[in-house]
Amino acid sequence: xxxxxxxxxxxxxxxxxxxxxxxxxxxxxxxxxxxxxxxxxxxxxxxxxxxxxxxxxxxxxxxxxxxxxxxxxxxxxxxxxxxxxxxxxxxxxxxxxxxxxxxxxxx
Amino acid sequence: xxxxxxxxxxxxxxxxxxxxxxxxxxxxxxxxxxxxxxxxxxxxxxxxxxxxxxxxxxxxxxxxxxxxxxxxxxxxxxxxxxxxxxxxxxxxxxxxxxxxxxxxxxxxxxxxxxxxxxxxxxx
Numbered sequence: 001x002x003x004x005x006x007x008x009x010x011x012x013x014x015x016x017x018x019x020x021x022x023x024x025x026x027x028x029x030x031x032x033x034x035x036x037x038x039x040x041x042x043x044x045x046x047x048x049x050x051x052x053x054x055x056x057x058x059x060x061x062x063x064x065x066x067x068x069x070x071x072x073x074x075x076x077x078x079x080x081x082x083x084x085x086x087x088x089x090x091x092x093x094x095x096x097x098x099x100x101x102x103x104x105x106x107x
Numbered sequence: 108x109x110x111x112x113x114x115x116x117x118x119x120x121x122x123x124x125x126x127x128x129x130x131x132x133x134x135x136x137x138x139x140x141x142x143x144x145x146x147x148x149x150x151x152x153x154x155x156x157x158x159x160x161x162x163x164x165x166x167x168x169x170x171x172x173x174x175x176x177x178x179x180x181x182x183x184x185x186x187x188x189x190x191x192x193x194x195x196x197x198x199x200x201x202x203x204x205x206x207x208x209x210x211x212x213x214x215x216x217x218x219x220x221x222x223x224x225x226x227x228x229x230x
Binding site for chain 2: 001042097
């Protein structure tokens with residue numbers, strides 16, 4: 001199975017800050033990677049897929065990058081509604097696997 | 108609007124069975140790949156199962172293979188997850204999710220999720 005390791009597990013930031021999360025795959029997954037946002041008590045929502053493609057309707061402050069084994073997810077200017085947990089997911093092969101999550105908290 | 112609504116969750120004893128349902132609306136169900144994903148209390152997301160458009164291809168997480176069965180009825184716009192031999196490790200919120208349409212294999216990403224149904228396995 002492909003293991004997905006996210007870091008950090010949590011980050012404290014202020015509105016307007018730039019926040020970057022990393023996701024590392026245990027083997028190359030090319031650009032078969034997605035990022036999801038999940039707020040407490042809610043279902044996840046897809047933000048980015050194919051490593052860099054913004055899902056329709058998602059604000060452009062969310063930016064994905066990387067390929068192979070190392071990926072980044074950046075919120076260019078943190079907004080109040082962005083405080084949530086973010087997960088990466090590899091889509092290269094079964095079983096599909098998620099990272100452990102990164103909680104973005106208010107500083 | 109596009110919607111997925113799960114049902115069938117509840118409290119069940121270890122070793123028993125449960126069948127979850129997911130009713131789709133607002134889109135042509137038969138033209139989408141579907142998934143089940145679960146989340147244990149306070150934990151991260153775990154993919155559970157995948158089913159192809161016509162139900163001919165199915166894949167499962169190792170943790171559920173042989174105990175869970177994913178199925179669909181395109182005439183009823185409904186997805187199911189039959190869960191047998193449940194253990195306490197299966198306690199989770201179960202989400203059905205739609206695979207992204209478009210280029211091949213994009214359906215391994217999930218663009219529409221239901222609100223989830225909670226399953227608690229406890230004696």
